[in-house]
Amino acid sequence: MKIGELSRRTGVPTRLLRYYEEQDLLHPARTGNGYRAYDEAAVRDVQQIRGLLDSGLTTEMIRAILPYLSGPEEILLPPEHLTPQTAALLSAHIDRIQARIDCLACNRDRLSAYLAAVRPDTGRPQTS
Known part of the structure; x- marks a missing residue:
């Protein structure tokens, strides 16, 4: 999906989605013409990012734990990776x-x- 569709589905402005990419929180693929292409998991990732930001975490903290989140209830960060x-x-x-x-x-x-x-x-x- 393109950035506009991700924005509509998550309620997050495209400007913020680009910012999340700059902060290394989102990793869209690029099409041949340079457009961002997001997969279905990006919807959940954006919702997760928004929830973490709303709870007061910084983008730096989110970047550190985002790869280990399996959903809103659980962080699967192996102790050896902390x-x-x-x-x-x-x-x-x-x-x-x-x-x-x-x-x-x-x-x-x-x-x-x-x-x-x-x-x-x-x-x-x-x-x-």
Whole structure:
């Protein structure tokens, strides 16, 4: 399929698909006239890339683990292939995720305490 069809099927603009190729995340074949040609697996790959980006991973991190992803639930990265650099990237990302979780939990607790103070009957905002 051409880049336009991949864009339509994934909802990702062609500009971003070209960027993913520049970042070595997508590897389309080239036709005789130089057009990009994507196989069916590219749809899943783009969806996987989008999900990883949405979760906060960088393109560098995605490039390191993408070859080992078998789907959204599992990373099949043999321990002997995990480089110290990739391990450090993943560890730092886990720390950033935990910091965001801690911040969100703190904000949730503060908002709940505020609502409980101003609406002692339920602690939740009233709906119309």
